[in-house]
Amino acid sequence: MSTSRLELIALPGLPLVRPGDDLADLIDAGIAAAGAALADGDVLVLAQKIVSKASGRIVDLRDVTPSPRAKELAEAVMKDPRMVELILSEATEVVAHRPGVLVVEHKIGVVVANAGIDHSNVEQEDGSEYVLLLPEDPDADCRHLRQTMADRHGVDIAVVINDSVGRAWRNGTVGLALGSSGLPALWDLRGHADLFGRTLEVSQEAMADELASAASLVQGQGAEGYPVVLVRGLDCPASTQSARALLRPRDEDMFR
C-alpha cells in the first residue's frame, strides 16, 4: 500500500432523509455543495441511519407484540419487551446479555448490541414510537450505489456503509463497516515483505472497518451530523469483496 495522504470530506447540506428518498441524488447534491466531483478511487462512506431511513426500515413499537420468549428476556435485561421482540426478530443468535445490554448476531452477520436498533435521530409523529432497523442487505446497497455512480458519472468508486458500535473489552463506540463494495474490505498482506525482506505471516487489515472508523471522526453523531463522507487518496485495488469478508466464522471465534 503506497497511500501517503488521505482526505476525508464531510458532505455539507444534506437534508433529512425520508423513506423513498434517492440517496444518489442527495449525495450528488452534497458533492456539488462541497465543490467537488467524484473521481476514480474515491470512497463514499454512508451512515447506516440514512440508508435505513431511505429504504423505510422504520418500525413503530406500538405495532410490536412481544412473544413469551421476548417477555422473559426483557425481564432479564430490563428492557421494553417490544424492543426485545424486535431485536430477536432481527437476530440469528443471542451472543451475551446482562441488564441494559443484549448483544446478538444480526441477520447480516454483524455482532452488535440491540441488533443495531436505534431510537436516536428518528423523527416522531404524534404518539409514535418509531425505531430504526439496520438495512436488510447493506452490501447490496453499497453495490447498487457504486453502480449508480458508475452509470451517472463514469467513475469507479467504492462505497461503505458504517455504524457506531460497541466492542468487547473497550469502552466507547467505533465506526464499523456494515456493508462494502469496490475495495478489499479485508486487505490481505500475507506474503508481502516486511522492512527487512522477511515475509509477513499474519497480516490481514480490516480496511473497510478502518475506513468506517475514520469517517466516523467527521460524521458526528448528534444534531451536527454529516452522514456522508467522501474519502480521497486511498490507494488500493478495486475488489469484488464485500463486508461479509470481515465476519469471523462462528467456529473460529473464541468469544461466543
Add this chain to the structure above:
Amino acid sequence: MSTSRLELIALPGLPLVRPGDDLADLIDAGIAAAGAALADGDVLVLAQKIVSKASGRIVDLRDVTPSPRAKELAEAVMKDPRMVELILSEATEVVAHRPGVLVVEHKIGVVVANAGIDHSNVEQEDGSEYVLLLPEDPDADCRHLRQTMADRHGVDIAVVINDSVGRAWRNGTVGLALGSSGLPALWDLRGHADLFGRTLEVSQEAMADELASAASLVQGQGAEGYPVVLVRGLDCPASTQSARALLRPRDEDMFR
C-alpha cells in the same frame, strides 16, 4: 463536533528507528520533509513499533527461559515456549487461548493477542531472535512527546500511539490506541441533542481508537511503512484523558 474535513499525511523519509533514537528529532525532520509545520490542534499518530524500538523494548528469545507453566501452555497453543514465557511475563491475565492464539490482558490494560509481541519489522543480527514488546507506558510516551513539541514549537498538539490488533467476532486487524495524550480519547456525547432535539442516551465515541484506525490506513504494514501520521482538522477540545479511559473495567466486561 463540527469537524467537516480531515487530512491525514504520512510523514515521508523517516529512517529505521534504533534504540536510543530521539523520536521528536525524527518526527521534526519528517514534518519538514512533508513541507508542513506543526500547528495547534494537530494530532500525531505513531506506530507502536517505532516507540518500542526507540525505547529499546527488544528481547532476544535466546535469553528467555520458559517456566513450567509457559511450557504447558505452549503445548496447548502450539507456540514456542520462550515466546509464551515472554507473553505471560507481559500479561496480567490469560483471556482466551486456542492453537496458534493466546489472547491476554497486557500490563498496560489492553486485551491483545500474544501480548502484542511482534517478530516482523525487527532487524536481526547473526543468529539473533529479537522480538519487540509493547511500550511500557504508552500514555506517558504520548504525554512526553506532546510536551516536547510544545517546548520546541509552542504548539498544543495531541499524540496517539497505535498498533494493529485483532478483535472478537471479526476478521482482520484494525489500528487501536495504546496510548493517547491531549484529546478526549473517549469522547462523551451523552447529554448532547440528536437531530430532533432529544437527548442522546448512550454515546461515547472511542475517538483515539478511531484515529488509530484512520492512521493505519496510511501507515501500511510492510516494507513501505509510514510509521508517523499527521492528522489535521480534528475539531475537539484539549483533554487530560489518556487511553486508559478506553479500557472497559473487567467487572463490566461480558467477554472475559
